Amino acid sequence: MYKKKFTPYLFIIPALLLILIFVYIPIFENFYFSFFRMNSYMPGKTFLGLDNYKDIFQNDIFYTAIINNTWYAVISLIFQVGLGLALAIILESKLLGKEKKFFRTIYFLPSVIAIAAVGLMFYYIYNPNLGLLNAVIRLFTEGDFRYAWLGRPNTAIFAIIAMSQWQFTGYIMILLIVSIQKIPQELYEVAEIDGANSFQKAIYVTIPQIKEMILVTGVITVIGAFKLFTEIFVTTRGGPYDTTQVLGTFMYKTAFFYDKMGYAAAIAVIIFFITFTTSVIQISLANRGGD
Amino acid sequence: MSKKLLSLSIVLTMLFIMSFTLTIGAEEVTLKFLHRWTQEPDNSFFEEIVANYEEQNPDVNIDMEVVSNDPFKEKIKIMLGTENAPDVFFTWPGEFTNRFIRANQIMDITSYMEDGWKDTLIDSVVEPFKYEGKIYGAPYRLDAKVFVYNTKIFEEVGVEEPENFEEFITILQKIKDAGYTPIAFGNMFPWAVSHYMGQLNSYCVPYETYMEDLKPAEGDFAHPGYLKALEKYEELTPYFNPSSNAIRHDEARVSLFNGEAAMMYLEIIEIPTVEQQAPEEFKENYDVFVMPWIEGAEGDPNALLGYPEGFVISANTKHPDEAVEFLKYLTGKEVGKKEAQDLYFVNGFKNVVSPGEIPDSVYNTTQLVLETDSLVNWFDSSLHAEIWSVVGSELQKLTDGVATPEEALEEMRDIAEEVRAQF
Amino acid sequence: MTILVLYPMYWVVISSLKTNNEFLSDPLGLPAKLRFENYISAWNQGFSRYFLNSILINIVSVVITVSVGAACAYSLARFDFKGKNIIFFTILAGLLLSPQVAVLPLYKLLIRLKLYNTYWALILPYVGFNLPFSIFLMRSYFISIPREIEESAYIDGCNAFTTFYKIIIPISKPIIASAAIVTSRFFWNEFLFALIFIEDRSKYTVPIGLSHFRNALTTDYTTMLAGITIAALPMIILFLIMQKQFIKGLTAGSVKG
Numbered sequence: 001m002y003k004k005k006f007t008p009y010l011f012i013i014p015a016l017l018l019i020l021i022f023v024y025i026p027i028f029e030n031f032y033f034s035f036f037r038m039n040s041y042m043p044g045k046t047f048l049g050l051d052n053y054k055d056i057f058q059n060d061i062f063y064t065a066i067i068n069n070t071w072y073a074v075i076s077l078i079f080q081v082g083l084g085l086a087l088a089i090i091l092e093s094k095l096l097g098k099e100k101k102f103f104r105t106i107y108f109l110p111s112v113i114a115i116a117a118v119g120l121m122f123y124y125i126y127n128p129n130l131g132l133l134n135a136v137i138r139l140f141t142e143g144d145f146r147y148a149w150l151g152r153p154n155t156a157i158f159a160i161i162a163m164s165q166w167q168f169t170g171y172i173m174i175l176l177i178v179s180i181q182k183i184p185q186e187l188y189e190v191a192e193i194d195g196a197n198s199f200q201k202a203i204y205v206t207i208p209q210i211k212e213m214i215l216v217t218g219v220i221t222v223i224g225a226f227k228l229f230t231e232i233f234v235t236t237r238g239g240p241y242d243t244t245q246v247l248g249t250f251m252y253k254t255a256f257f258y259d260k261m262g263y264a265a266a267i268a269v270i271i272f273f274i275t276f277t278t279s280v281i282q283i284s285l286a287n288r289g290g291d
Numbered sequence: 292m293s294k295k296l297l298s299l300s301i302v303l304t305m306l307f308i309m310s311f312t313l314t315i316g317a318e319e320v321t322l323k324f325l326h327r328w329t330q331e332p333d334n335s336f337f338e339e340i341v342a343n344y345e346e347q348n349p350d351v352n353i354d355m356e357v358v359s360n361d362p363f364k365e366k367i368k369i370m371l372g373t374e375n376a377p378d379v380f381f382t383w384p385g386e387f388t389n390r391f392i393r394a395n396q397i398m399d400i401t402s403y404m405e406d407g408w409k410d411t412l413i414d415s416v417v418e419p420f421k422y423e424g425k426i427y428g429a430p431y432r433l434d435a436k437v438f439v440y441n442t443k444i445f446e447e448v449g450v451e452e453p454e455n456f457e458e459f460i461t462i463l464q465k466i467k468d469a470g471y472t473p474i475a476f477g478n479m480f481p482w483a484v485s486h487y488m489g490q491l492n493s494y495c496v497p498y499e500t501y502m503e504d505l506k507p508a509e510g511d512f513a514h515p516g517y518l519k520a521l522e523k524y525e526e527l528t529p530y531f532n533p534s535s536n537a538i539r540h541d542e543a544r545v546s547l548f549n550g551e552a553a554m555m556y557l558e559i560i561e562i563p564t565v566e567q568q569a570p571e572e573f574k575e576n577y578d579v580f581v582m583p584w585i586e587g588a589e590g591d592p593n594a595l596l597g598y599p600e601g602f603v604i605s606a607n608t609k610h611p612d613e614a615v616e617f618l619k620y621l622t623g624k625e626v627g628k629k630e631a632q633d634l635y636f637v638n639g640f641k642n643v644v645s646p647g648e649i650p651d652s653v654y655n656t657t658q659l660v661l662e663t664d665s666l667v668n669w670f671d672s673s674l675h676a677e678i679w680s681v682v683g684s685e686l687q688k689l690t691d692g693v694a695t696p697e698e699a700l701e702e703m704r705d706i707a708e709e710v711r712a713q714f
Numbered sequence: 715m716t717i718l719v720l721y722p723m724y725w726v727v728i729s730s731l732k733t734n735n736e737f738l739s740d741p742l743g744l745p746a747k748l749r750f751e752n753y754i755s756a757w758n759q760g761f762s763r764y765f766l767n768s769i770l771i772n773i774v775s776v777v778i779t780v781s782v783g784a785a786c787a788y789s790l791a792r793f794d795f796k797g798k799n800i801i802f803f804t805i806l807a808g809l810l811l812s813p814q815v816a817v818l819p820l821y822k823l824l825i826r827l828k829l830y831n832t833y834w835a836l837i838l839p840y841v842g843f844n845l846p847f848s849i850f851l852m853r854s855y856f857i858s859i860p861r862e863i864e865e866s867a868y869i870d871g872c873n874a875f876t877t878f879y880k881i882i883i884p885i886s887k888p889i890i891a892s893a894a895i896v897t898s899r900f901f902w903n904e905f906l907f908a909l910i911f912i913e914d915r916s917k918y919t920v921p922i923g924l925s926h927f928r929n930a931l932t933t934d935y936t937t938m939l940a941g942i943t944i945a946a947l948p949m950i951i952l953f954l955i956m957q958k959q960f961i962k963g964l965t966a967g968s969v970k971g
Contacts, residue, residue: 007874011789012801014782015845019808022842026816026823033819040372087715105957106719112953112960113946114903116921120928120942121726128534130935132725135741151479151537153693166722174961227812230905234925239479240536240691241684248814248906255818256365256910258677259390265818272815279810329915329926357915359926366913373825545933568933 027272033265040261052266061242062267065250068157072164072246073225079165081218084172089202091173092180104177107170115167119234122163126150126235150236153243160231160244168224172217179213180206212285219282226274247271320613321352325370325377326602329359336633340626344617351613371396371605378608379617384419384428384598386505387672392422398604401425403615411623415666416599416639428603429622430639432560432630433660435597436486437579439547439565440554444471448553452580456523459583463530466553473530475552477543478690481683482671486556486596487527488686489670490582491520493594498665501590505668507675508714510707512700516589521689521696523585528690536687548573556582559597559656563635566650579656595663598672599639681706730939737936752940756927761941763916764923771833771919772901775840776894782841783848784890788878790849791856792864808846813839814906821910835911836919840901848893851963855889856882892963895956902949920945 034052038045056062087107091100110118125132126149137145149159183206191201207214229248232238238245238253245253247267255264324341328334334357341353356377358366363381370376371391382388391397404426409417412429420428445451448469453459463473478484492501496516504510532538532546547555548569557565559579566574584592602621604614620626627643630636635649637657646654660666671679685702688694694702729737730752732745789795790802820839824830829838859882867877883890908919918926924945928938953960 005795008789008793008795008798011785011793011874011878015786015849016801016805018778018782018838018842019805019845021823022820022839023808023811023816023846024804026819027811029819029823030815040368103716105954106716108961109950109953110719110723112899112949114921114924114949116903116905116924117942117945120924120938121722123928124729124935124939125722125725128537130738130741132722132741139742146533148534148537151534153691166719170719171964175964178961223812227814229814230903230921233905233909239684239687241687251814252906253680256368257680259368260677261818268815268818271812275812275815276810283806283810356913358913359915359929369821369910370913373830374828541933 030265030268030272033262034269036262038261039259040256045262048262052263055263056266056270061245061250064242065245065247068244068246069226069228071157072161072228073222075158075161076164076168076221076225077218080169080172080221081214083165084169084217085176085207085214087169087173088176088180089206092177092206093198093202104174108174109170110167111171113167115230116234118163118167119231122159122166123150123235126159151240153240156236156240157244160235163235164231168221172221175217176210176213179210183209215285216282219278219285223275223278223282226271226278247274319350319352320610321354322379322608322610322614322617323375323377324353324355324617325358325367325380326355327358327360327363327381329357333634336630340621340629344620348616351617353617374607376605376607378605378610378614379602379621380605381431381600382428382603383600383669383672385668385673386507386675388420388427388603389422390675392427396606397427398606398608398611398614399425399427400429400604400615400618408619411641412639413641413661415661415664419598419666419668420601420603428601429618430599430601431622432636432638433597433599433657434558434560435581435595435656435660435666436490436556436558437581437656437659438554439557439562439577439579441547441550441552441573441576442578443576444469444550444553452578453583456583456585460526463527467530472532472546472552473554474527474532475543475547475555476531476535476690477538477540478535478687479537479539481687482669483540483556484524484686484690485669485671485679485683486558487524487582488520489667489673490594490596491523491585492517492590492670493596493665493667494582494585494590494592495520495523495588496590498591498594498667501667504707505673507678507707507710510678510711512704512707514589517703518696518700519585519588521699524686525689525696528692531690536691559653559660560636562650562653562656566635566652577652579652581659591665593663594665594667595659596667596669597660598666598668601639675710677710678703678706726939727943730936730943732936734934734936749936752937753944756937756941756944759937760915760918760923760927761920761944764918764920765944767833767917767923768902768920771836771840772898774833775837775844775901776898778837778841779844779848779897780890780894783845783893784852784883784886785878786845787849787852788856788882791853792861793874805846805849808843809850811843813843816843817906817910820907824911830911831913831917833917836904836907839907839911840904844897844900848897851893851896852886852889855886859885888959888962891956891959895952895960896963898952899949 035048035050036045037048037052090096091103096103124130128134128146128148128151131149133149134145134147137147147155150156187205187209188201191205196204226247228246229252232244232246232249233252236244238249247270251264251267251271254260254267326337328337337355337357341355345351345353364387367380367382371394376396382391388397404417409426416430416433417426420426420430440452444466448462448466448471450462450465453462466473476483496504496514500514500516504512504514532543532552535543543552544555544557544561544564546552548565550573565577569577581595602618604611604618608614622638622640624640624643627638627640630638631644631649635653637644637649637653644654648654671683674682682699682703685694685699689696689699725742728744729741731748731750733749736743736745786805790798790805816839821830824835824839829835863885864877864881867881872880903921904919905921908922912918912922915926924941927941
């Protein structure tokens with residue numbers, strides 16, 4: 001097929017070099033950084049051993065961040081995967097005719113908008129005085145409702161999480177629809193002969209058939225929850241008083257606000273372990289799905 | 292076989308190399324200049340004065356970059372770590388600058404200053420640029436914090452400028468009772484509350500003690516005055532608009548302009564914004580007063596919060612003489628005159644403007660700065676970054692009423708102790 | 715449900731066509747007259763520049779990712795060579811790595827390479843992080859192409875490169891389009907790298923430009939909302955035109971922005 005032994009390598013080398021230089025080396029370097037005290041404007045670094053990690057585990061903001069990331073993951077599982085699945089089943093059932101393509105497009109639409117744009121959109125939607133949300137509430141209630149959704153510690157993180165549900169539920173729905181479409185039609189026919197109604201078909205045919213995909217969407221939702229950054233950065237930047245910090249913004253703040261690069265690298269290592277293990281689960285699930 | 296592939300990779304490699312080496316060239320001296328005014332009219336002002344300078348000095352080429360305010364604080368740290376750090380750049384004097392001085396990133400310009408330059412500048416505004424007896428920069432514009440108030444609302448409610456803090460609280464209550472927001476306040480980014488604290492601290496804590504506490508290697512904030520300052524701040528919180536932690540400073544300013552709020556704590560460099568953006572109705576009916584003195588406090592009654600902003604030179608510059616010349620120009624008479632006329636800002640050059648050349652409100656507030664002999668630095672930029680980050684959060688909590696002054700102070704002392712241990 | 719999805723978008727678009735006074739006095743009302751001036755003013759206040767930057771970075775990144783990725787995927791799909799499994803595993807494992815973990819060392823690396831604050835500071839890391847996915851996607855497609863097609867090309871005197879270029883690429887257009895769309899969605903969205911690796915306002919991408927826009931325009935709400943709409947449009951249009959490839963690429967990769 002090819003004459004020279006090195007031909008396959010010529011095809012591979014550019015890609016491999018780019019991946020090694022810009023993905024692998026930095027990630028390994030990050031592990032190394034996490035054992036030092038260093039900052040961006042002063043040359044040199046001091047070896048600290050595991051002190052950065054010890055400090056992180058004593059920092060209240062770290063626990064706030066983990067809790068926020070977890071809330072994000074749990075609520076996203078319920079809405080994006082749960083509601084997404086329900087929508088997928090409804091849209092693929094025979095209840096709807098041609099208009100299902102229209103709904104599919106509509107629900108998917110928010111996920112193609114840049115996260116920064118969605119974040120700023122909701123920054124205005126949640127604004128206490130001129131935001132859409134309070135204006136709508138004022139229509140239905142007595143009195144002058146001017147609640148600062150993003151400015152109050154008890155609602156801020158949930159307001160941001162709600163925004164993400166708005167953006168990504170349709171996205172998960174599409175992933176599930178595509179795998180529903182791969183289910184052989186005969187299975188439904190058999191179920192119909194057995195006298196199953198739509199609900200029973202969903203429970204006994206659809207869900208078991210797309211089990212793998214449901215798990216995969218669950219896993220990517222969890223990974224997404226721990227990679228969170230832009231949504232927080234453009235809305236609250238972690239405020240008010242650090243109540244909406246997540247691991248990503250906490251890392252950014254320690255690196256570029258506190259000037260503690262090594263400490264930030266240690267936070268990055270923690271993000272690495274969380275996202276890496278979840279990804280390994282995803283890959284093994286996808287493989288067990290046997291495609 | 293793979294000739295094409297080979298040539299493709301050669302072309303690609305060439306492209307990379309080209310993109311790396313594009314910076315080489317030019318015999319003339321190029322100075323990298325960084326400021327933080329992305330908005331108009333300031334940005335055009337800088338373009339204009341830089342163009343003028345290049346015309347006057349054909350052998351100097353100024354490479355200007357702009358980064359806006361909040362990101363600037365993060366970006367400057369990054370840039371100073373790089374080899375293409377700017378030669379001349381904007382800074383806030385005080386701890387914000389001092390940490391770079393400690394890291395040998397900023398050039399000592401004492402010898403140039405003593406060569407006659409210093410005599411042309413106002414002493415009290417050069418002082419902030421000193422660190423351990425040496426001078427590191429020059430002021431571009433003066434600043435101070437004052438209450439800007441709506442005289443019509445004051446008249447309507449029947450109150451006058453307060454003489455002391457107690458009176459201040461009384462008039463705030465009267466204004467609130469009359470249905471107005473007494474103080475417009477946008478504290479989404481807590482530098483806003485830091486301005487209150489900077490002024491109150493300097494009223495409640497003796498000057499020398501306060502200055503010592505601001506040094507990250509020594510500060511312990513042990514003086515009881517700090518608690519008093521926090522308590523006084525807490526007394527003000529019922530008079531802010533609701534959700535002040537959710538609103539940005541300039542969003543809050545709108546409610547001052549449109550007559551919903553009676554006053555707001557503003558920097559005098561915001562007066563030009565008032566002149567440009569406020570409706571006529573407000574422009575014709577405003578005045579200013581400084582934070583009322585707290586009777587019986589241990590600090591300096593003349594203290595005024597308001598440090599100048601200025602420019603410094605990178606210690607790694609390859610062209611120190613040219614950079615100094617450019618710095619002299621930036622902070623000198625020619626630019627100062629234009630700055631006052633175009634932007635209504637006043638720099639540190641002696642007698643750069645006379646009354647009548649600029650709006651009275653600007654001229655008069657500037658005089659406040661020139662009259663005081665103890666300018667106090669902004670609280671946020673004078674604190675070590677890590678201390679400030681904790682203190683900023685605590686002050687937001689205090690504003691929301693979820694932390695007490697005692698709790699806030701305790702957190703502040705704890706973090707100061709942690710930071711002290713790093714030195 | 716449909717209203718819940720559409721109404722926020724509608725509100726942003728309709729508000730972006732109001733005057734600031736209309737917006738402040740009645741956030742829910744309709745504008746008396748559609749003010750497209752807001753769009754012009756957003757565009758002129760820097761948006762044109764951010765747009766150009768984003769498009770430039772997007773195109774270069776997509777071209778490099780897809781071409782370099784396709785070559786690599788082809789080699790992995792067709793050739794047998796020493797170390798193939800290790801290389802494939804290395805690339806595959808790249809799928810598991812989160813950009814956030816690399817951001818601090820990358821930033822130091824880019825400074826050392828003198829790439830910091832250039833377009834390459836975004837392009838190269840973007841390509842690096844998106845190659846594993848594109849390679850993975852295209853490799854499985856190339857495997858499904860019958861070998862006979864290439865064998866006849868070799869008989870006609872083509873070498874490995876010309877076969878790849880003349881035979882494989884043309885028949886793989888749909889999957890290449892999918893890879894291109896998914897990666898460009900990532901590039902258009904990317905925030906963290908663009909925030910940290912670019913300092914110069916004239917090189918900002920759309921998401922970063924947009925968030926700075928708010929700082930400059932705090933009280934000019936309607937122009938800001940016009941900016942948000944401008945930022946959202948390109949991907950919406952691309953999606954509506956190329957829905958099939960869009961969805962195919964996303965489902966094949968199962969990745970989330």
